[in-house]
Amino acid sequence: MARERLVAGIDIGTTKTCAILAEQGRSGRLQLIAAGVAPSRGMKKGLVVSLEETSASVQAAVEQCERIAGKRITSAVVSVAGNHIESQNTRGVTTLPNHGHDVTNADLQRALDSARAVSVPPNREIIHVVPRSYVLDGLEGIKNPIGMAGQRLEAEAHIITGAVGSLHNLIKAVRQTGLEIDDLVLQPLASAEAVLTQEERELGGVLVDIGGGTTDVAVFLDGSVWHTSVLPVGGMSVSNDIAICLRTPLAHAEELKVTYGHTDPAVVVDLPPLDVPTFERGHAQPVSRDYLAQIIQARMEEILGMVGNEIRRSGYSGLLGAGVVLTGGVSEQAGIRELSESVLDLPVRLGEPQGLDRLDDRLSGPAFSTAVGLALWAEHNGTTARATTNGNGSFHVPAAAGKAGRWLRSFLP
Numbered sequence: 045m046a047r048e049r050l051v052a053g054i055d056i057g058t059t060k061t062c063a064i065l066a067e068q069g070r071s072g073r074l075q076l077i078a079a080g081v082a083p084s085r086g087m088k089k090g091l092v093v094s095l096e097e098t099s100a101s102v103q104a105a106v107e108q109c110e111r112i113a114g115k116r117i118t119s120a121v122v123s124v125a126g127n128h129i130e131s132q133n134t135r136g137v138t139t140l141p142n143h144g145h146d147v148t149n150a151d152l153q154r155a156l157d158s159a160r161a162v163s164v165p166p167n168r169e170i171i172h173v174v175p176r177s178y179v180l181d182g183l184e185g186i187k188n189p190i191g192m193a194g195q196r197l198e199a200e201a202h203i204i205t206g207a208v209g210s211l212h213n214l215i216k217a218v219r220q221t222g223l224e225i226d227d228l229v230l231q232p233l234a235s236a237e238a239v240l241t242q243e244e245r246e247l248g249g250v251l252v253d254i255g256g257g258t259t260d261v262a263v264f265l266d267g268s269v270w271h272t273s274v275l276p277v278g279g280m281s282v283s284n285d286i287a288i289c290l291r292t293p294l295a296h297a298e299e300l301k302v303t304y305g306h307t308d309p310a311v312v313v314d315l316p317p318l319d320v321p322t323f324e325r326g327h328a329q330p331v332s333r334d335y336l337a338q339i340i341q342a343r344m345e346e347i348l349g350m351v352g353n354e355i356r357r358s359g360y361s362g363l364l365g366a367g368v369v370l371t372g373g374v375s376e377q378a379g380i381r382e383l384s385e386s387v388l389d390l391p392v393r394l395g396e397p398q399g400l401d402r403l404d405d406r407l408s409g410p411a412f413s414t415a416v417g418l419a420l421w422a423e424h425n426g427t428t429a430r431a432t433t434n435g436n437g438s439f440h441v442p443a444a445a446g447k448a449g450r451w452l453r454s455f456l457p
């Protein structure tokens with residue numbers, strides 16, 4: 045029977061849930077097979093606030109993806125966010141037995157296990173231990189020490205933790221649909237997979253994914269991640285502000301923002317005013333374009349200011365030669381690049397997902413960076429999806445379960 049290497053990801057965002065199925069093509073590059081997108085109803089600021097509604101969104105996105113693919117997905121990597129996420133850099137040490145030998149994979153694992161042994165409070169769980177670099181007998185900055193000789197191996201790692209309750213709710217919402225979770229992946233790490241170039245990671249670059257309810261930040265330097273953070277703000281705050289200031293329904297505020305919005309009032313000041321329906325009288329009121337832009341600008345400046353604080357908190361703000369790459373749905377807001385450059389005082393480019401062949405127009409926008417990044421992340425980490433062909437029985441049920449973190453297994457019955 046033909047063996048295919050499939051990867052599946054589910055990005056559960058605050059505004060939309062996206063399921064994605066991809067396979068490794070003959071060229072060795074990952075190719076999209078199918079994707080499904082459904083509105084998210086049970087999420088707020090990156091957190092599950094309704095198990096049933098989140099489950100229903102996951103189910104709808106996965107079913108759509110399955111219908112297009114003609115395959116059933118039974119497991120996937122799933123994105124995680126929320127402001128319960130915390131990160132820190134640690135160092136682990138191991139000695140190489142028998143007065144030193146060539147470093148093996150098992151030695152790396154021991155050093156990383158020791159890095160993982162930082163004190164984590166009982167209400168938190170480790171989501172990722174990302175190896176950054178190794179130190180062998182005092183020689184720093186080694187990316188891959190396997191095969192090198194030495195006696196004392198240190199691993200530098202970036203550790204990401206989340207609150208047990210929030211993680212548990214996410215896992216439960218997904219598993220209620222009957223899907224297994226191969227791994228949880230932090231949203232900024234997934235987006236970075238799809239958007240940041242290797243050069244940007246080496247030179248010093250910041251991934252900023254501004255979605256509906258969260259703003260994800262990941263700072264990269266020397267090829268590895270140094271700082272990650274999830275801020276509980278996004279494009280929905282902008283739409284809320286517009287709805288309140290203009291006394292107009294939220295759906296209308298959202299449409300005004302996307303269709304006529306700008307982050308710079310001066311650019312739109314001479315354009316004719318808009319007719320905006322109000323709650324009060326039911327008839328339209330004229331609203332100037334620069335007033336709409338002022339509302340957007342004020343909230344975006346606040347969000348970008350918080351991003352700037354995170355970049356400073358990383359301690360590397362002076363070393364970011366490649367600047368900022370902005371993605372997520374909000375990166376489509378007119379004028380956002382210029383405003384980001386002035387608030388962050390760094391060069392900013394807009395990033396769309398790359399690295400997945402056969403991406404159609406629907407998925408190529410910046411709102412899908414996390415979903416595409418999940419597939420790439422699964423591919424790079426050897427996580428294989430479990431899927432079956434519809435009707436024709438199982439064709440591929442490989443090793444994926446072993447990849448799930450030990451903490452994840454501890455949640456499973």
Ligand SMILES: Nc1ncnc2c1ncn2[C@@H]1O[C@H](COP(=O)(O)OP(=O)(O)OP(=O)(O)O)[C@@H](O)[C@H]1O
Pocket residue numbers: 056057058059060061084089090125254255256257258259278279280283298301302303305372373374375376377378410411412
């Ligand atoms: N052209 C546009 N101009 C302004 N805002 C836009 C535009 N297109 C999309 N947005 C905003 O992007 C947001 C949705 O982005 P995205 O799909 O990346 O979020 P999400 O992944 O569902 O949520 P999150 O990652 O925050 O949990 C919405 O607030 C939407 O209003």
Ligand SMILES: [Mg+2]
Pocket residue numbers: 057058231255256372414
């Ligand atoms: Mg998102």
